[in-house]
Amino acid sequence: MFERRIPLFRLFGFTVSIDVTWFVLAVLITWSLAKGAFPHYCPGFSNTTYWWMGVAGALGLFVSIIFHEFCHSLVARQFNLPMKGITLFIFGGVAEMSKEPESAKSEFFMAIAGPISSVILAGIFFLLYTAGKAASWPGPVNGVLMYLGWLNIILAGFNMVPAFPLDGGRILRSILWHAKGDLRWATRISSRLGAAFGLFLMILGVISFIGGNFIGGLWFFLIGMFIKNASQMSYTQLLVKSALMGEPISRFMVAEVVTVPPSIAVSDLVENYFYKYHYKMFPVTEDGMLKGCVTTKQIKELSKEQWATTKVSDIAQPCSEGNAISPKADAVNSLSLMNRTGNSRLMVVEGNRLLGVISLKDMLRFMALKLDLEAGERITTGPDISEG
Numbered sequence: 001m002f003e004r005r006i007p008l009f010r011l012f013g014f015t016v017s018i019d020v021t022w023f024v025l026a027v028l029i030t031w032s033l034a035k036g037a038f039p040h041y042c043p044g045f046s047n048t049t050y051w052w053m054g055v056a057g058a059l060g061l062f063v064s065i066i067f068h069e070f071c072h073s074l075v076a077r078q079f080n081l082p083m084k085g086i087t088l089f090i091f092g093g094v095a096e097m098s099k100e101p102e103s104a105k106s107e108f109f110m111a112i113a114g115p116i117s118s119v120i121l122a123g124i125f126f127l128l129y130t131a132g133k134a135a136s137w138p139g140p141v142n143g144v145l146m147y148l149g150w151l152n153i154i155l156a157g158f159n160m161v162p163a164f165p166l167d168g169g170r171i172l173r174s175i176l177w178h179a180k181g182d183l184r185w186a187t188r189i190s191s192r193l194g195a196a197f198g199l200f201l202m203i204l205g206v207i208s209f210i211g212g213n214f215i216g217g218l219w220f221f222l223i224g225m226f227i228k229n230a231s232q233m234s235y236t237q238l239l240v241k242s243a244l245m246g247e248p249i250s251r252f253m254v255a256e257v258v259t260v261p262p263s264i265a266v267s268d269l270v271e272n273y274f275y276k277y278h279y280k281m282f283p284v285t286e287d288g289m290l291k292g293c294v295t296t297k298q299i300k301e302l303s304k305e306q307w308a309t310t311k312v313s314d315i316a317q318p319c320s321e322g323n324a325i326s327p328k329a330d331a332v333n334s335l336s337l338m339n340r341t342g343n344s345r346l347m348v349v350e351g352n353r354l355l356g357v358i359s360l361k362d363m364l365r366f367m368a369l370k371l372d373l374e375a376g377e378r379i380t381t382g383p384d385i386s387e388g
C-alpha cells in the first residue's frame, strides 16, 4: 500500500514510518490552524505565534495518531497477531497487520483499543489545559493543549463510526461475527455500512465544495473515496480467502506439463515454446529430472542478438521457494507466494520431481466458480495481484 515511506524509529519492536503523503496532511493542518482555528479561538497574538502554534498542533496530531495506532498494535500483539508496523499517511495512520484477526474477541479488543486510547489522551490534554489555566501558562500553550484535547475526541469519535474498515466498523463486525458465527456475513454488513459512509462523506464533500469550502470539501471527498474503496476491497479479499482456504493445490494443478530441455538455444525456446504455448514459465527437465525453470524475465535480460548463442541451461533459474511449491500447500499459500514474487505460474515440486504446474488464472477461475455456486457472490474486482 505504501511505496514511498520513510522509517523513522522503532518503539517496543514496532517500526514507525511516514509515507510521503503524510507531509500533505502536516502542511494542511499547520496552515489551517495558523490561519483559521487559532486566530479565531485564541485572539490577540502575532502572526508568527500562530504559525508556531500551528506547527505544535501538527506535531501533536503526529503524536496522537502514533499513540492511537500503538495501542492497536500492543493489543494485537497480546493476541499473537503479527504486526508489520505503524505508518502515518495522508488520511491519518494505520497499524499494518500481516493477517486478519482469527477470533471475534481478538478483533473486538484490538479495534476498541484505538478509540479508548484517544479518549484517554484527550483526558490528559484537557487536564494539562486545566492545570495550565490555573497556573497561568502562556496563552498559546493553553490554546494548543485545548486543541489537542478536542482533536483526540474527534479522532475517537470519527473512528467509532461503524463503517468498516474504521475501528467502529471492526467493532461492529466482531459483535456480528460473535453473534452469528459467520465472518463473511459480518464483513458484508459492516463493509456495506463502510461503503455507505464513504459515499456520504463524498456527497458532503461536494456540498461543502459548492458552498465555498474548497479545501474542506475536497478533503471530505477524498477521505470518503478512500473509505469506500477500502471497505469494498476488504470484503473482496475476504471472499477470495474464504473460497481458497484449505483448498489443496491439486485442484488447480495441471499435471500434463510442457517442459523444456536445457540444451536448446533461447531462440528455439522463444519460437517453439513461448510463442507456441503462450505460457510465461516453463520447467526445465533433463531425463525426467527437474533442473529449474525459465521465465520471460530471464529472456528479457538478454539482447535479441544473444538469443541464438545462449542456451536454456545458461539462463534457467534453479528451483527455489519463489518459483516452486510443495503439493501439501493450499491455495491461500500459493496465492500469497504469487503475490509476493509476482510469478503467476508456480511449479509443484516434491523432492526433485516435477508433479505439475499451477497458474493464477486457473485458481481465479476456480474461485469465481466456487463463489458463484456456493455463495451466490460475484467478484467484480480482482485481488491485489496482477496476472503476469
Ligand SMILES: [Zn+2]
Binding pocket: 068, 069, 072, 114, 115, 159, 167
Ligand atoms: Zn484506530
